[in-house]
Amino acid sequence: xxxxxxxxxxxxxxxxxxxxxxxxxxxxxxxxxxxxxxxxxxxxxxxxxxxxxxxxxxxxxxxxxxxxxxxxxxxxxxxxxxxxxxxxxxxxxxxxxxxxxxxxxxxxxxxxxxxxxxxxxxxxxxxxxxxxxxxxxxxxxxxxxxxxxxxxxxxxxxxxxxxxxxxxxxxxxxxxxxxxxxxxxxxxxxxxxxxxxxxxxxxxx
Numbered sequence: 001x002x003x004x005x006x007x008x009x010x011x012x013x014x015x016x017x018x019x020x021x022x023x024x025x026x027x028x029x030x031x032x033x034x035x036x037x038x039x040x041x042x043x044x045x046x047x048x049x050x051x052x053x054x055x056x057x058x059x060x061x062x063x064x065x066x067x068x069x070x071x072x073x074x075x076x077x078x079x080x081x082x083x084x085x086x087x088x089x090x091x092x093x094x095x096x097x098x099x100x101x102x103x104x105x106x107x108x109x110x111x112x113x114x115x116x117x118x119x120x121x122x123x124x125x126x127x128x129x130x131x132x133x134x135x136x137x138x139x140x141x142x143x144x145x146x147x148x149x150x151x152x153x154x155x156x157x158x159x160x161x162x163x164x165x166x167x168x169x170x171x172x173x174x175x176x177x178x179x180x181x182x183x184x185x186x187x188x189x190x191x192x193x194x195x196x197x198x199x200x201x202x203x204x205x
Contacts, residue, residue, distance in 0.1 A: 003070055003119045006100025011070060014190070016198045027195055029165045031202045033143045034073070038203055043075045044068075045142035049151050049158070053082030053129040054089040056147040056169045056188070062096055063193045064200075065125055066118040071200045078125070079142070081132030083154050087111045088127050091176070095185040103127075133159060167195070 002008060019027075030046075037044040046064055050057035057080035068076035093114055097103045102117040106126075114127040130136055132144070132155070144161035146152035152166045169192060175184040 001069070001119060001121055003066055003122075004100045004102070004117075007066065007118055008070075008100075010099055010190075010193070011067070011197065014194045014197045016194060016201065019195060019198055023195065024198070026167055027199055029163065030143065030145065030167065031199050033163050033165070034076075034199065034203055037075075038073065038205065043077060043141075044073070045077050045079070045138045046145060047079040047081055047132065047137055047142050047158075047161070048145045048147050049081050049083075049132045049155065050146075050148045051083050051150045051154070052086040053080055053084075053131075054086050055092045055172060055185075056192070057082065058088050058092050058127055059096070059189050059192050060145065060147050060169075060196070062101065062116055062118070062125055062127070063189070063196045066101075067193070067196050067200045069119060069122055071203065073200060073203055073205065077138070079137045080127075081130050081134060081137050083132065083151050085111065085129045085131050085134075087129045088114060089173075091172075091181060091185050093127070095182070095189045098182075098186070099189065 048057040048060040061078045061080040065078040104115045106113040111129050115124040116127050117124040140160040143163040144158040146166040172185045172188045175181045
C-alpha cells in the first residue's frame, strides 16, 4: 500500500542530510520511544501539542501518520492538541492539500472538522482544533511532543504522557497576510516532513 502519488514524490525529495547534528539529538528521544514500542509489539501513540492546535501540531500529526504508513510501521496513532482550542488554520490545510493530501470539510463553523486522507485504503485523519486533554485524544501511554516554545513552557507536565519530548518548530503564523505566506507554510511543512521522515526511517522492524 502506498501513499498518494503526489505525496510520494514529495517524500522522495526530502533530504535528511540537511538536519543538523543538534537537531538529530532533539529527535532521538522520539526515535527511542517509537523503537521501544515496536520492540515490545505495543501500540504507538503520539500527541503533538502546540498552544492553539492550529498549525504546527496539525502539520506534525499528519506527516507523522503518513510517514509511519510509508515506512510500514504498524499500530501508530497520531494526535494533536493545544493548551487552548481555536481552529485548524485554513493555510495549514491548504498547504497539506497542495502537497497531495485529500482534504474534505466534514463540518463548518468556528472550528471546522476536516477529513485528511493520504492513501486510498488508510483511515483518514480527523483534523480540528482541540485541547490536549480532549476526549478525542489518548489519556495514557502516549508521547507528548511539544511543537512550540510557549506550549513547552506552559505545560511542564502533561497528564497521562509516558514521555514528554520538546521538538519545537518556528511558527509560520509570523507570515500570515504577507506575500510569503504560502511559501513559508510550505517551508515549515517540508521541515516537519523531513524530520519525521528521519525519525521513522531509523526504526528497525
